[in-house]
Amino acid sequence: MRTSKRTQILQAAARVVQREGVKSVTFDSVAVEAGLTKGGLLYHFASREDLIQAIHxxxxxxxxxxxxxxxxxxxxxxxxxxxxxxxxxxxxxxxxxxxxxxxxxxxxxxxxxxxxxxxxxxxxxxxxxxxxxxxxxxxxxxxxxxxxxxxxxxxxxxxxxxxxxxxxxxxxxxxxxxxxx
The missing domain is CATH 1.10.357.10 (Tetracycline Repressor, domain 2)
Known part of the structure; x- marks a missing residue:
């Protein structure tokens, strides 16, 4: 089964936190880690807070x-x-x-x-x-x-x-x- 983009983003965000801590979760850092554009992240998460809540x-x-x-x-x-x-x-x-x-x-x-x-x-x-x-x-x-x-x-x-x-x-x-x- 193929991993959804949303799941791919959340896994990438968890890797950013693993390496650099929660404060390091930005659209830019997660986009780079996920291999997506910032716009690709914004499609799934309207704000950083939405992303943080989704990671939880x-x-x-x-x-x-x-x-x-x-x-x-x-x-x-x-x-x-x-x-x-x-x-x-x-x-x-x-x-x-x-x-x-x-x-x-x-x-x-x-x-x-x-x-x-x-x-x-x-x-x-x-x-x-x-x-x-x-x-x-x-x-x-x-x-x-x-x-x-x-x-x-x-x-x-x-x-x-x-x-x-x-x-x-x-x-x-x-x-x-x-x-x-």
Missing amino acids: QHLADQWEADMVTAAGKPAAAATPVERLVAYARVATQSASRAELLFMLEGSTTAEHSAPWDAVLERWAPLPVAAGGAPAALDQFIARLAADGLWLYESLTAERLDPGLKDAIAERIASALTRTDL
Whole structure:
């Protein structure tokens, strides 16, 4: 299947961010990276803000696609535990610099964080209340452990052995599927 121009542009923009940071996303820099004209970009994105918002959505969609693959089904068809297990397994994948920068940048405005928040709400929602069921608290602790693994691997120069990452993800998954909680 041929990549659409819009997807080609978003992938090029992510490469610009990977190399140079979010501030470097301009129509000129992305056009050069995508091998298109500035007018070609303007056809798909009316403003830099539209482009930035589309990058947030594109990266969040990729993150969700990884969880769908890990679960073997979309979030709506998975149980809460299956969703968290998929989330934990995806945590073994290091984030790219572009993903980290966009997640960080996205946390500053509701519009930018919306795509990321929507994925989290589907796959790893927060517990309803602090005084909720112990199983819900245990599931949230497992989510925090998965987040910690993902951040550790993404923010440090040290690379964990793939087998160790998989073992940690499986340990988190097994904690989620315990019947004695």
